[in-house]
Amino acid sequence: MSQTVGAFILSRLHAHGIERVYGYPGDGINGILGGFHEHGDEVEFVQTRHEEIAAFAATAQAKLTGDVAVCMATSGPGAIHLLNGLYDAKLDHQPVVAIVGQQKTFSLGSNYQQEVDLNTLFKDVASEYVQVCMSPPQIRHLIDRAIQVARATRSVTCVIVPDDIQEAKFEEPPREHGVVYSSPNDFAPRVIPAQHEVQRAAQVLNEGERVAILAGQGARGAADELTEVADLLGAGVAKALNGRDVLPDDLPFVTGPIGLLGSKPTNEMISDCDTLLMVGTSFPYSEWLPEPGQARGVQIDIDGRLVGIRYPMEVSLVGDAQDTLRELIPQLERKEDRSWREQIEREVERWWNILAEQAHVEGTDGLLNPQLVFRELSDRLPDQCILTADSGSATNWWARQLKLRKGMRAALSGTLATMCPAVPYAFAAKFAYPDRPVIAALGDGAMQMLGMNALIDIADRYERWPNKQLVVLVLNNRDLNQVTWEQRVLAGDPKLDASQVIPAFDYARYAELLGLKGIRVTEPDQVADAWDEALAADRPVVYEALTDPEVPPLPPHIKMDQAVELSKALLRGDPNSARIVKQSFKGKLHEFLVRS
Numbered sequence: 001m002s003q004t005v006g007a008f009i010l011s012r013l014h015a016h017g018i019e020r021v022y023g024y025p026g027d028g029i030n031g032i033l034g035g036f037h038e039h040g041d042e043v044e045f046v047q048t049r050h051e052e053i054a055a056f057a058a059t060a061q062a063k064l065t066g067d068v069a070v071c072m073a074t075s076g077p078g079a080i081h082l083l084n085g086l087y088d089a090k091l092d093h094q095p096v097v098a099i100v101g102q103q104k105t106f107s108l109g110s111n112y113q114q115e116v117d118l119n120t121l122f123k124d125v126a127s128e129y130v131q132v133c134m135s136p137p138q139i140r141h142l143i144d145r146a147i148q149v150a151r152a153t154r155s156v157t158c159v160i161v162p163d164d165i166q167e168a169k170f171e172e173p174p175r176e177h178g179v180v181y182s183s184p185n186d187f188a189p190r191v192i193p194a195q196h197e198v199q200r201a202a203q204v205l206n207e208g209e210r211v212a213i214l215a216g217q218g219a220r221g222a223a224d225e226l227t228e229v230a231d232l233l234g235a236g237v238a239k240a241l242n243g244r245d246v247l248p249d250d251l252p253f254v255t256g257p258i259g260l261l262g263s264k265p266t267n268e269m270i271s272d273c274d275t276l277l278m279v280g281t282s283f284p285y286s287e288w289l290p291e292p293g294q295a296r297g298v299q300i301d302i303d304g305r306l307v308g309i310r311y312p313m314e315v316s317l318v319g320d321a322q323d324t325l326r327e328l329i330p331q332l333e334r335k336e337d338r339s340w341r342e343q344i345e346r347e348v349e350r351w352w353n354i355l356a357e358q359a360h361v362e363g364t365d366g367l368l369n370p371q372l373v374f375r376e377l378s379d380r381l382p383d384q385c386i387l388t389a390d391s392g393s394a395t396n397w398w399a400r401q402l403k404l405r406k407g408m409r410a411a412l413s414g415t416l417a418t419m420c421p422a423v424p425y426a427f428a429a430k431f432a433y434p435d436r437p438v439i440a441a442l443g444d445g446a447m448q449m450l451g452m453n454a455l456i457d458i459a460d461r462y463e464r465w466p467n468k469q470l471v472v473l474v475l476n477n478r479d480l481n482q483v484t485w486e487q488r489v490l491a492g493d494p495k496l497d498a499s500q501v502i503p504a505f506d507y508a509r510y511a512e513l514l515g516l517k518g519i520r521v522t523e524p525d526q527v528a529d530a531w532d533e534a535l536a537a538d539r540p541v542v543y544e545a546l547t548d549p550e551v552p553p554l555p556p557h558i559k560m561d562q563a564v565e566l567s568k569a570l571l572r573g574d575p576n577s578a579r580i581v582k583q584s585f586k587g588k589l590h591e592f593l594v595r596s
Contacts, residue, residue, distance in 0.1 A: 005136050005161070007035030008170040009099065012143045014042040015184045018070050020431060021099070022046045022054035022061075024081075026074020028101030028114065031166025046431065046461075048424070049453040051078050055085020055098070056424035057431075062094040063217075063411045064386065064432045068150050069094075075101040075163075076114030079121065084418055086125045086156050091415035092217070092242060093303070095150035097157050098126065104164040105134065118160045126158035133161045137173040141182035148185055154303075191302055192327055193317040201298045201315040202331035208275025208296065210340045211235040214258060214289075216243040217414075218280020218301060218321050223247055225325035226279065233277075234335040236344035238266040240281045241399060242414035244387075249403040252345045257399045259288045260555050264354070265347035267556040278313075280321045282306045284415070300324050355401055363548030368524060370394070370475050370547040374401035374441075376528045380535060382437040382469065383407060386429045390422035390442035390451075393481035394473075396553035398441045420450035423472055427457050430465050437469035437535070445480045445502055447472075452510065455542070459514040462540050470540040474507045477549035485553060494574035511542035521545045 003011070009032055013021070021043060025033055036045050048054045054071040061069035073082050079100040089096040100122075102108070103115050122130045129149040133139045139161070146157040173179045192198075205211060211233040219226055223246060230237050230253055237247055238258045247254050256263035258270065267288070270276070276290055278299040283289070289311050297313040300321055307316035317324050335341075359375035374397040381387075381402065389398040389412040404410060411429075413421045426440035442451055455472065462468055475481075484500045487493045508518030517537045521530045521544065534541040 002169050003038065004031060004035060004166065005133070005139050005168050005170045006031035006033070006166040007038050008139060009143060009161070009166075010035045010039035010043045012140065012184075013070060013147075014039060016068070016143075016147045017186070018043060018068065018147075020044040020046050021070045021072050022048055022057040022428070023072030024048055024051050024054060024074070024078060026078045026101065028075030028078065028103070028163060029072060029099075029161075029166070031163060032072065032099070032101070032161065034167075047457075048427075049456050050450065051081035052085050052420070052450065053424045053427070053454050053457065055082045055096070056088065056421045057085075057428035058096045059085055059089040059092070059094050060388070060411055060421070060425035060428035061432050062089060062096050063092065064409060064429055066220075067095065068097060068147050070097045070099065072099045073101070075103055075118070076116050079116065079118055083121075083125060085421075085424075088413045088416045088418055088421060090125050090127075090156045092413070093154040094156075095154050097146045097150050097159070098122070099159050099161065101166070102132065102160050102162040105162045106164070108162070118158075122158045122160075126156045128153045128155040129157040131159060133159065133165050136165060136168045136171045137179070139165070139170065140173065141180045144182040144184060151187075190320065190323055192319040192323045195327070197315060197317055198324070198327045199331060201317055202328055204296050204298050204314055205233055205275060205277060205328075206333045208233070208273075209335075209337070210273045211275045211277060212269045212273035212295070213237045213277045213279065214240065214270075214281055214283060215246045215279045216240040216281020216283060217246070219243060219246045220280070222279070222322035222325055225322055225329065227251070228329055229277075229325055229332065232329070232332045232334045234338050234341035235277070236265070236269045236341070236348070238262070238269065240283045240414070241395075241412060243281060244399070244410035244412075245404055245408055246280075248406045248408070250405055252348060253341060255344060255348055256351070258283060259285050261396050261399045261553075262288065262556050263351055263400060264556040265344065265351045268347055269344055276311060278311070279325070283310060286310060352403070359401060361551075362524070364550060365548070366522075367477070367548035368521065368527065368545055369551055370397050370477075370545070371401055371551065372524060372527055373473065373475070373521070373545045373547065374398065376531050377439070377473070378402045380531050381405065381408065381439075382535060385409075385437040385439060385469075386411070386426075386433060388412065388422045388425035388429065388438070388440045390440075390446040391417045391419050391482070392443040392446060393485065393549075393553045394441050394443045394475050395482075419446045422446065423451040423454035423458070426470060426472065427454055427461075430458075430461070430470060434465040435467045437467060439471045439473065441473045442475070443481060444474055444476045444478065444505070444507070447474045447507060448502060448505065452507075455511065455514060455516070458540050459516055462516075468537070468539050469535060471534045471543055472511075472540070473543045473545065475547045476505075476507060476544050477547045478502055478504060479549035481549045482553070484549065488574065492572070494572045497575065507542050507544040511540075515539070517541040519543050
C-alpha cells in the first residue's frame with residue numbers, strides 16, 4: 001500500500017526500535033503528524049507543553065536507556081525551541097535525533113513566513129549529521145543514517161523535511177547509478193585498546209602508592225570491574241556528576257562527587273594522590289584535579305578525541321570501560337599496604353557524619369535548612385528510584401546529601417549545566433521505566449521558568465503509569481540562589497535584588513489545581529513526615545519546602561580568592577550579610593567539631 005513520506009518516517013523509526021517521539025505540533029510537520037493515524041500504535045507521539053521540554057525528555061531517555069531517542073518540532077520557531085535541550089544532549093554525548101519541518105521546497109529562498117536557515121541553525125548542535133530531504137526516495141537513508149550516526153558517535157543528529165516532501169508519496173529508490181540503499185542496523189562493537197598499552201597502564205598503576213580513581217558516565221555498566229580495580233589498587237573512587245550512579249554511595253571507598261559541588265574526602269584524595277585513573281569521564285575543571293606533575297595519569301575513554309585533554313596522561317586507553325578494565329585487571333597487583341585505602345574510608349565516614357550534622361543546623365528567620373530536606377529524603381529513597389536534578393544551589397545538596405544505593409539511577413545536565421531539565425527528565429523517566437519511582441529536585445527559579453509547564457504534562461499522563469510515585473521537590477526561597485552566591489564569591493558583589501529575587505508563588509496549591517498532590521513544608525519537624533506522605537501518595541506530588549537561601553553551598557575547599565571576594569560582597573552591603581555570616585559560621589563549626 002502506498003504511503004506518504006511522513007508516514008514512512010514513522011514506519012522507519014519503528015524499524016529502528018523507536019517507540020515514541022517527544023514533540024509539539026505545527027503546520028510545518030503536518031505531513032508527519034498525519035502518519036500517526038497509520039503508525040500511532042507502533043510509534044507514540046508524546047505531546048509536551050514546549051519544544052524545549054521535548055528535547056530535554058529525549059535527552060533524558062537517551063541518558064537513562066543508553067540508546068537513541070527522538071524529538072520533533074515544526075519549522076521556524078518550533079525548531080529553534082529545541083536547541084537548548086539538544087545542546088544538553090550534545091555536550092553530555094547522548095544519541096538524540098531531531099526531526100524538524102521546513103517550508104515547501106519551492107518557497108525556500110523567498111523570505112517566506114517562518115523560513116529559517118535550518119542547516120545553519122543546526123550545524124553546530126548536530127555537527128555529526130544534519131541533512132535536508134529533497135526527494136521522497138532520499139528519506140530512507142536519511143533516517144537510517146541519522147539514527148546510525150547518533151548511536152555510533154553518541155551525538156545529536158538532525159533530519160529536516162520540507163512540508164511538500166512530507167506529503168508526497170514515498171518511493172523506493174530506483175536501482176541506478178548514484179542511488180544509495182540503506183537499512184536499519186543494530187550494533188554493539190567491542191572496543192579495547194592494544195595489549196601493550198594495557199600493559200603500560202598496569203605498570204603505572206602498580207607503581208603508584210596512592211591511587212585515586214575518578215569515574216564518569218562512561219563507566220556506567222562497569223561497576224563490578226571498577227570495584228575490583230579499586231580493591232586491587234587500594235584506591236578510592238570519586239564520581240563526576242554525570243557518573244553519580246556509577247557506583248553506590250554506601251560503598252566505604254566511594255568518596256562522592258568532585259569539584260565545586262564535591263565532597264571533602266574527594267578533594268583530599270585528589271590533592272594527595274600520586275596516581276590518577278580516569279574512567280569514562282571528561283571532567284573539565286582542572287583546578288579540582290591534581291597539580292600537573294603531581295600524579296601519573298592513566299585514562300580510559302571510548303572516544304579518542306577526549307583523552308589527555310584534562311590532565312597530562314602518561315597512558316591513554318581508548319576503549320569501552322568495562323572491556324578495558326577486564327583486560328587490565330589480570331595485570332594489576334594487589335597492594336598489600338592498605339594505609340591509603342584505610343585513610344580514605346575514615347575520611348568518607350567522617351564526611352557523612354559532617355553532612356548529617358550540617359543538615360540539622362537551623363535555618364534563619366524561621367526558614368528550613370535545605371540540607372535537612374535532602375537528608376531526610378536520603379534515608380527514605382525507594383529501591384530502584386530514579387533521581388533527576390536541575391542546575392542551581394539545589395544541585396549542591398542533591399550531589400552531597402543523597403546516598404545512592406545499588407540499582408538507583410541519577411541524571412542531570414552535566415556539561416551544559418542548563419536550568420530546567422529536572423521535571424522534563426522526570427517525565428521521560430516515567431516513560432522509559434514506568435514501574436520505577438522518580439524524584440526530581442529543583443529550585444523555584446527553574447520551576448517558574450519551565451518546570452510548571454512540564455508538570456502539566458505529568459498531570460496529563462500519570463494515570464497510565466503502573467507506579468504513580470513521582471515527587472517534584474521545589475526549594476522555595478524566592479532567590480536565584482546559585483547565581484546569587486556566584487555574584488558574591490566570584491565577583492565580590494553583594495546580592496542584587498532586582499535580578500535575584502523572584503515572584504512569590506504557591507507551588508503546592510498549583511499542583512492541587514492540576515489534580516496532583518501538593519505538600520507545603522515550613523517547619524523542620526514537618527520534613528520527615530512530609531516525605532513519608534509524598535512517597536506513599538497515589539499520584540504525583542509537589543513537595544514544596546520553604547528554605548533559607550543564605551545556607552551557603554560551600555565548596556569542599558574554600559580558596560583564598562573566593563573568601564576575599566565574599567568578604568568584599570559583605571562589606572559592600574549585601575542585604576543578607578548577617579544571615580550569611582551566621583550560617584557560614586555554623587556550617588564550618590559543625591565540620592570542625594566532627595573532624596576533631
